[in-house]
Amino acid sequence: MTPRQQAVYKAICAFRRKTGRSPTLREIAVAVNRKSLSGIHARIKSLLDDGALLRGTGGTLIPVPLKLQSWLFCRQGHQAIWFWAGKCPLCLWAESAPKQS
Helix, strand or coil: CCHHHHHHHHHHHHHHHHHCCCCCHHHHHHHCCCCCHHHHHHHHHHHHHHCCEEECHHHCEEECCHHHCCCCECCCCCEHHHHCCCCCHHHHHHHHCCCCC
């Protein structure tokens, strides 16, 4: 994770802890002292691609705990071994995360 990606990740985590909802691009930009929303969008896309964030219902951003980020994910967020076992612990955790109101 690059320093800018880490700053965006931490801003999302802090905002969700404080408010219980996902931040907007503008709120993330303010938190990391950036003006470019396209730059924030690019960081979020790379965090989603790398498995550091999951996209929840309604477009919410769900931070993946750091200890789980080293897993390899499929498109649904499952690690390959969990396909045979049913739902993976990460998906169960993501489903129990606070929902955006």
